[in-house]
Amino acid sequence: MASSTDEATASASPAQGYAVGLDVGGTKILGVLVGPDGSVEGTLRLPTRWGPEGVVSSAAEAVTGLLDAAGVPVERLTSVGVGVPGLVDPASGGVQHAVNLGIDAETFLLASLLSEHLGGVPVSVDNDLNVAALGAASVTGGDVDLAFLALGTGLAAGIVLGGELRRGVSGAAGEIGHIPVDPRGPLCACGQRGCLETYASGTALGARWPSQHGRPAPAELFEAAAGGDERAVLVKNEFVTAVAAAIRLLVLSYDVEHVVLGGGVSILGAPLLDAVAVALEEQASSSPFLASLEIADRVRLCPTDVPVAAVGAALAGRRKVSKWKL
Amino acid sequence: MASSTDEATASASPAQGYAVGLDVGGTKILGVLVGPDGSVEGTLRLPTRWGPEGVVSSAAEAVTGLLDAAGVPVERLTSVGVGVPGLVDPASGGVQHAVNLGIDAETFLLASLLSEHLGGVPVSVDNDLNVAALGAASVTGGDVDLAFLALGTGLAAGIVLGGELRRGVSGAAGEIGHIPVDPRGPLCACGQRGCLETYASGTALGARWPSQHGRPAPAELFEAAAGGDERAVLVKNEFVTAVAAAIRLLVLSYDVEHVVLGGGVSILGAPLLDAVAVALEEQASSSPFLASLEIADRVRLCPTDVPVAAVGAALAGRRKVSKWKL
Incomplete structure (x- = not known):
């Protein structure tokens, strides 16, 4: 019984918890912290370190930086979504050919490695354009x-x-x-x-x-x-x-209905x-x-006052967790 | 009470009833009768008469021809779907610019006119390519x-x-x-x-x-x-x-996943x-x-042994009725 309670505390439901979204680019990581009500409660910008090790450690640093700045304990983090410029298998969270991140043809399991760094928080990874599109749609009104x-x-x-x-x-x-x-x-x-x-x-x-x-x-x-x-x-x-x-x-x-110009x-x-x-x-x-x-x-x-790709990444991460929980 | 029973008889649920699909082309109408279990129980081919009046009367003739050949009373017909080569508003069932059918810029309300001819059976109209795609998908396995x-x-x-x-x-x-x-x-x-x-x-x-x-x-x-x-x-x-x-x-x-060559x-x-x-x-x-x-x-x-556009039209008609009933 005690362990079941512990588990419930350690993994708040997506609706109650916080989500982080990261837009990992060749030079910088843009991160957002999304609160339980879906609003952006914090943003952060960090330089990207290259190569598999560098990407994982700088992404983890961005997540903890966002949580620390907002005073949110990691236990209330229910999902992390990441967008990267490369070939991504959304099912496994594996990344290939992310030339701008120093990642080559060998599949790099970003989702599971970052999840390990964060004590097991579910991590989803998607192509940066996909999360940008999702973020732009959510800013435009969602069901578009x-x-x-x-x-x-x-x-x-x-x-x-x-x-x-x-x-x-x-x-x-x-x-x-x-x-x-x-x-x-x-x-x-x-x-x-x-x-x-x-x-x-x-x-x-x-x-x-x-x-x-x-x-x-x-x-x-x-x-x-x-x-x-x-x-x-x-x-x-x-x-x-x-x-x-x-x-x-x-x-x-x-x-x-809409074509949003970005990049x-x-x-x-x-x-x-x-x-x-x-x-x-x-x-x-x-x-x-x-x-x-x-x-x-x-x-x-594309709106310039909102980091749409990071917001979309947070949304993608939250949706994936919701599907897991269903 | 009696009228309610009559109504139930006159409009069997889509799951129990028959559906007709028509692929109305410039020279011929291909029709299929789809049974309650979704299988094709009859096919028919008629010359198309041109112009609004001609299209409606030849389409109605195709429907009654299919029912008569299979000995199915019109009361068991729950939907008719039509595919036409023209600009279609699927919401109203209106058709414009169907040059190959002698239909010009003025909107021609094919769905409601054909429905009147058939004693009020719901009729849906869609572009011929759309119903062909739907038919090809259903032949390929449905959820594709x-x-x-x-x-x-x-x-x-x-x-x-x-x-x-x-x-x-x-x-x-x-x-x-x-x-x-x-x-x-x-x-x-x-x-x-x-x-x-x-x-x-x-x-x-x-x-x-x-x-x-x-x-x-x-x-x-x-x-x-x-x-x-x-x-x-x-x-x-x-x-x-x-x-x-x-x-x-x-x-x-x-x-x-698939590109099907037709036409x-x-x-x-x-x-x-x-x-x-x-x-x-x-x-x-x-x-x-x-x-x-x-x-x-x-x-x-595209399979040549199945009239995919007519099958797709029947499917589109049945789906539209299901949505109405929900």
Whole structure:
């Protein structure tokens, strides 16, 4: 009887307990502490240490840092959710090919290792785009259809349908960056030619307009274009046209209600959104069919005041625990 | 009390009653009668009469024909589901722009008109691709992720995720035919340039290799290619490469387990499947990422021994009635 009581104390129900969500990126970890009522009660930012050992220890440090700052004992932590930029098996919590974290082809069991570090708290791991999509959906209102389009190193989307993640049978749903859109286009790192990613990613932008003044390439490009530099105008137009093509593709395949722009390039904010809207209107100007879909009205910027990926990771962790308990 | 008993007799529960599914095409209606246990108890084929009046009266004729042939009284019919090639509002059962049925921009309330003709039996109407996808899923095993890729007049896909139709917020999910894949490609009827549909549809094939011997263009093309005609080999390769591109796009966006080839061109059967598999393997040969998705293994031909769209229509009708009764 005593042991049963102990167990109940050590694992509060998800509804009563706290959840932590971590967005583990190549340079930093963003963490949030979510309270029993679902509100964000604390945030934290730490540098990421690379390699399997480094990722586990810095993630554990982020969790304890969040708990300590809020004065919440670890016993009240019911779940941890982690988003990482790599190939993730959500069932096992194993990670592969997270190049930006120094993790190679060998499967690294992040979920179980981090859980051990934290005294057995359930840990779920998912792809960073998936948790970002889930976080963006929860910020938008929860039960929505939404694509989170990340314009970063690569180009890919996290997909939420009716509030639930669409992962696909092999975790490849939303890998639209590797759909070729020009048979004569540049070679892509994936081995194909003319992939959407070779036009619409942050990397593609940086290759065509490298940063020259120590600021992010997208900001320098948009400023040069605003200042009238003809080549900058051309490069900017090509880039936003490709982003518009990615959005059109998401709407024609999924017909989602919202497309949320995220990733490094989205820090441009309103000027990006405006330029993409113009490109979408231009594409629709020759096509009554496209125009009827009102694609430009579906596009949003990822909120910058909420760490959506960390919030989504916390949500994913809590949902996984709820399923375990059912 | 008597009226309540009458009512119960007149509307047997979906579980006890019969369902009819109709696949209404430009030239013919294919109908199935589905028994209380879900098995197909009868099929029927009738010519379609055009225009709103013609569609309603020939559809009603198909329903009564199926019931009469099986000796089932109309009182035991609990739902009718219809699939039509046009823009459908599944909520109202209204149809627009069904050019192949002689139905124009004015909304034609097929569901309520057909229901009136049948003494009030609930009628659901959906897009023909959606019901085909649902039918293909039920034949495959029900609770699956599947894209039904129709290679016909146009190019579009019906999408089923976890056994449920994915329609999208404006009914446009799966409209992948209007995703441009070559900025220098031919003008599409939709107003854009280089749409997938201008390469991978039955219409596109027929334009490049018109039927000359009174048989379907795809059959004549594949035979000429098999006979060594060099231009036929070229046209065939371009066509199957475009079909492979459509399949790759479906897998990279949805990551579905199965892609089922349907529509007029799919009557080619095994030679089409083989050629598409070769094209998919070729695309994957330069890309370890694509190869890892094993796309060729996901492709199936639509079964020809079952009228999948009519079966799917019956299923959609039955599901809608179940929701009404809940």
